[in-house]
Every structure is written in structure tokens, then in C-alpha cells.
Amino acid sequence: LPKIAAGAWLAQSGEHVTLDHGVLSIDFATRKIAKLLKPQKVIEQNGDSFTIHTHxxxxxxxxxxxxxxxxxxxxxxxxxxxxxxxxxxxxxxLTCxxxxxxxxxxxTHWIEGDELHLVLATFCSFI
Known part of the structure; x- marks a missing residue:
């Protein structure tokens, strides 16, 4: 069973937040606010069970x-x-x-070095 690093993670920036209105259907005000936030994410893992708190x-x-x-x-x-x-x-x-x-x-969440990454996605099929 893979393990993601449990613990507390603090967002460093929202500079890579690209919540395009047409893609994720998130309203303009929420997108602008999301780019400014620096949330803390606390991940708890017990085997294959997870609890993720985002503050x-x-x-x-x-x-x-x-x-x-x-x-x-x-x-x-x-x-x-x-x-x-x-x-x-x-x-x-971890992919949801x-x-x-x-x-x-x-x-999708993953750890690279000492950073926790999060990508929000729409999944498209071109087949």
C-alpha cells in the first residue's frame, strides 16, 4: 500500500491556480478568492483510510x-x-x-520533495 505523507501542509501560493470558468464551472468571485487563499491541509492516514482537513x-x-x-x-x-x-x-x-x-x-494529490501538490481536474475522453 503506497503512503502519502500524513501531516500538515501549508499552501505557499495560488499562483498556479487556473480555474477556468468554462472548464470547472466555478463562478468568477470564487475563482478570484481561491487564487488568494493559502489554505492549510492536514492529512491523516490509517492504512487505506484517509481524512483530509482543509482550513x-x-x-x-x-x-x-x-x-x-x-x-x-x-x-x-x-x-x-x-x-x-x-x-x-x-x-x-491519490486520484479522485x-x-x-x-x-x-x-x-490528484501527491508529494514531491517536501511539497504537497494538488491538481483539480475535469476528465475528458477523446475515444
Whole structure:
């Protein structure tokens, strides 16, 4: 079982935040605020179970899941949607695919050196 570094991580900047309005359907004001935030992310791992706390001046968010098991996720206050989420390991990365009212959303977390990376994504199929 791969292991992601549990602990507290502080965002250094939002300079690479590119939440394009057409892609993720996130309103203009929320996108602008997201670029300014420097949230703290606290990750707890117990085997294949995870709890991720995200703390910011705008919103606190908590998600708990077990890798490989679909769960109900409520993103109220983020992009205000409910979805079915499934988190799996992709080598040393945690990848979440979300299904619901906004199609094919998700995220990927991984550690590189002493930095925690997060990519928000839309998953497209060109086949």
C-alpha cells in the first residue's frame, strides 16, 4: 500500500491556480478568492483510510474516505455540488474521480520533495 505523507501542509501560493470558468464551472468571485487563499491541509492516514482537513479563511472542508470504496461527497461551499467519489492510487498519487451533477470532476494529490501538490481536474475522453 503506497503512503502519502500524513501531516500538515501549508499552501505557499495560488499562483498556479487556473480555474477556468468554462472548464470547472466555478463562478468568477470564487475563482478570484481561491487564487488568494493559502489554505492549510492536514492529512491523516490509517492504512487505506484517509481524512483530509482543509482550513482557510474562506471555508473549512473535511473529507473522509477509504481508497477503492465509492463514497458520497458534499462540496457545499466549494462549488456547491454533491457527487459520488472514488479515490484510488495511481502509483504514488491519490486520484479522485467524482461523478454527479457536474460530470467527470476530480483531483490528484501527491508529494514531491517536501511539497504537497494538488491538481483539480475535469476528465475528458477523446475515444
Amino acid at each position: 482557510s479563511t474562506l471555508k473549512n472542508y473535511l473529507v473522509t474516505f477509504k481508497v477503492g470504496e465509492e463514497f458520497d461527497e458534499d462540496n457545499k461551499g466549494l462549488d456547491n455540488r454533491k457527487c459520488k467519489s472514488l479515490v484510488t492510487w495511481d502509483n504514488d498519487r 474521480v467524482q461523478k454527479g451533477e457536474k460530470k467527470k470532476r476530480g483531483w
